[in-house]
Amino acid sequence: MNCLKYGFSHQTRCIKSGLTLTTVSSNQLVNLYSRNGLLQEARKVFDEMPERNVYSWNAVISAYVKFNDLKEALKLFRTVNSRRDVITYNTLLAGFAKTDGCESEAIEMFAEMQRKEEKGIWVDDFTLTTMLKLSAKLTNAFYGEQLHGVMVKTGNDATKFAVSSLIHMYSKCEKFKEVCNVFNGSCVEFIDGVAKNAMIAAYCREGDVERALSMFWRNPELNNTVTWNTLISGHAQNGFEEEALKMAVSMEENGLRWDEHTIASVLNVVSSLKSLKLGKEVHCRVVKNGSYSNKFISSGIIDVYCKCGDMKYAESVYLLYGFSNLYSTSSMVVGYSSQGKMVEARRLFDSLSEKNLVVWNAMFLGYLKSCQPDFVLELAREFIAKESKVTDSLVMVSILGACSLQASIEPGKEIHCHSLRTGFVMDKKLVTAFVDMYSKCGNVEYAAKVFDRSFERDTVMYNAMISGCAHHGHDQKAFQLFENMTEVGLKPDEITFIALLSACRHRGLVLEGEKYFKVMTEVYNISPEVDHYTCMIDLYGKTNRLDKAMELMKGIAQVEEDAVILGAFLNACNLNKNTEHVKEVEEKLLDIDGCNGSRYVHLANSYALCGKWDEMRHIRNRMRGKELGKFYGCSWAYIDNQLHMFKSSDISHLRSEAIYSMLHFVTKDLTEITA
């Protein structure tokens, strides 16, 4: 009774002729309907059975498990408590194991099975492979190893099911050595297509695409759609996008059709290639074969359009067939937020009934990258209200980034305290974020404490610490850190040298500056960029070495002349009361950055400084009529969670009189110290 049509007619014939179906036939019928997606029909046959045996119960429970209705499956399971066998258990166990959020029920049920030995319920090879799959899903190597032990002890490790499950589990748990042990230690008869596929996936997870390929070509008769898909997604995940696409094409040439996994992988590739043309091609296929109901595929298409920056397409695909799909909405949120369209991102974010870490982080990063730290902190409060605490490293990094941006140390401290109290293990990125936050919030001592306590350090972390020292005038400490990092074998990058040069610039250390500039280009082969030049020119300007600054400027000629560099040079001229070059700079500067109001102000000030009033008037006139805005520099402080903001010569603050008299005293003190 394999075909649905035959099953139907058999059933109707029996009803017409008044015969009752035998229990065996009914069982078959239940199974047939369930296999064909007819749950209600299966249930009806089951309900009308005059007599039921253990097969009947197992068949109907299995039907509910197939349809992810674990509640009903469990209800039936409880009803038959006297006539369960190991298959009843295994059926429900597999249901729990595959369902998100029911993992603990599966573990509980496995424990119950182990306790029931005397009643004729045993843990068998089916049970063990199901549990192995669960360990893989939870990436719990410890649990998986225990199960492996049980398997070996009970002789259940010598089947093809056991071998492929073990390979999969160890690979998911990043125990590649164990994967090889299982694979090499197994009889050839247990290595079938599935085990081969699991092995190819394991190689890909290791990043060893070569080995995956050579395995693919060994015993090619075993290759099926899954094998191809595994190889395609493996290549995509290891950055071999072009190869992945080629493989998808040759898969069809080998007579295998793309299935939903293939399409999802191809969409993934197209999204990282940001190819609108390919994206549309795949989209067409999806429309033709109707596979857009797959959540991976509909969100994949949306993701492609987002990555290509085509939010119109993304939006229309989303409205057509991604509307009620959590994945698609997440893709849209990620898309909008990566383009800085935070209002749109927020609208969809708020519409999500369930928010995973991916969307939360997309929002945090979006607000941070578009320089809206207030929103980051507001969102953080929402996050804490919902999840009760912040345990995700990425979320913390965003919050700390917001603190750095607005120089408010309190939220950062709170997170720090919390992670110290709970013994949270910080990763390198998080430590770096703390170092950066504490230095930017004015407490470089705390930054150094966090830095010193970190077990592992990388170049980025050193960069954060060195710039912290540089900004606080601890030049010797900055230089020392540079020595340390090279001693432990870390390679400094262009950021390291920006930090070092800015330490020199703040302290007017010409010799050291020149030394690091030379080390950077000659030892580390890093070609200087705008920021490096700016530091050096500023350094020369501050130390009255305008000749040196000019020499350096000549060297930059081949590089595109940058407004920031010219501005620094102009500043150097002003500091040295040199007026020769102002005219020359004016032409270049206004040519490059003529729509920036502050450039005109800067130039006008230079002319004023040397009393060239005609030129100054000229500049003022050029500026007028262009409706140019100048960004005012501003400064702010948080006192008792209250923001106080100041512009230049600002008297709008309620207590500005008191503030200015205090400022007067402080400045006086400082002048006396430096004098």
Add this chain to the structure above:
DNA sequence: ATAGGGTTAG
């Protein structure tokens, strides 16, 4: 005769 397990996707 009829029921349960292994490989690929944000």
